[in-house]
Amino acid sequence: MSLMPVEQALQLLLEHAASQPALGTEQVSLNAALGRILAEPVEATLDVPPWDNSAMDGYALHSADIATALEQGLPISQRITAGTAPAPLQPGTCARIFTGAPLPEGADTVEMQENTQLNSNALMQLLQPLTPGANVRPRGQDICVGSRVLEAGTRLRAQDLGLLASIGIAELKVVRPLRVAVASTGDELREPGEPLGPGQIYNSNRYTLIGLLQALGLVIIDAGILPDDPEQTRARLRALAAQADLIITSGGVSVGEADCLGQVLREQGQVNLWKLAIKPGKPFTLGSFDGTPVIGLPGNPAAVLVTFVLLVKPWLLRRQGGTDVAPLSLSLPAGFDWPRAGKRDEYLRARLEAGQVVPSGNQSSGVLSSASQASGLLLIPAGQTPRRGEAVQFLPFSGLLG
Ligand SMILES: Nc1nc2c(c(=O)[nH]1)N[C@H]1C(S)=C(S)[C@@H](COP(=O)(O)OP(=O)(O)OC[C@H]3O[C@@H](n4cnc5c(N)ncnc54)[C@H](O)[C@@H]3O)O[C@H]1N2
């Protein structure tokens, strides 16, 4: 059976997310807007800076007076601090001025105080030639009135909030956060804190997934472990579907027989089982229950991490109207020889060493310690055998998480 390329799966997921009914919006204050997605574009209603101002602590003068200022000095006719409104500059004089203070009418140039001296006549004398217009930050240098400063669909970062504040915006309209239910499946699972019986393991995916969702600022419905019983699974899914915009499950999506979740989705909802050309993360499902989308991730812990950051996160962002969903990918030299070409795109847990990318340990899809030791994912495309020194794509976790 042929495997679905990752790009195709991503495209289908993004189309699926975009086809969902629009989410509501809410008005939030700037300090509650970090990481939220802007629901409408923002246009500036003022210039920033609102007037020409000084970039330095020093003296403001008219460029016509530079020669006089160099030769004999100029009298200082006023003192302008930030936050004050200056009087027009008297011709043939200069003004003491500080960084950020408005330039007086009649001045067009500033010299920093280190390049000046007060001569014996208490005149400000330039110590070196000065370019007309130097050290002036013109009105509108940053933002012009009427310009669009941010587009709808922008995920707000700290600098975006600062930018909005600079044009006086105190509140803005953002998309309401998604409610995402997280459920693990598997009879072998126990929760940390409980004793482990024979054949049992701890439920790590729950914590990985909840952490990944928390970093995206979403509302999480922690559904714990789904029981391996169709009747109970149905009832639990019904309750989750009524509250959540998306249900994410882990486990039970491969060809195994104890696949109670798949059975319930097939009977009561809808399910597409994909075999992706990705390692780890080959089995992946997209379905629905009572109209609520369900994404079923493979149970292997590293497959959960990889498929979430590459496929689920873009779905979540696009579902909220986010426009920028592609992760940062850097082209860096490989610090290894890759021995054999694979049939799937392989995303290795990797880190940087002396500017080169190296795998960070055991790459089995059941292994999490190598993910913990990694600073990103390294792509070995299907069919390729990169050699040491050749460029490979490295996706830092700083761009994948949060
Ligand atoms: N005959 C085949 N077997 C398997 C195939 C295949 O194509 N044919 N694919 C393999 C691949 S690739 C993956 S990935 C896994 C996916 O399996 P499932 O999604 O059905 O997941 P499970 O069987 O339930 O679990 C797999 C593995 O992960 C552990 N697990 C599950 N949930 C958790 C959890 N919440 N916390 C920690 N660990 C968890 C589970 O114990 C298993 O070891 O299938 C392969 N098999």
Ligand code: MOO
């Ligand atoms: O896709 Mo599985 O995660 O390779 O083991």
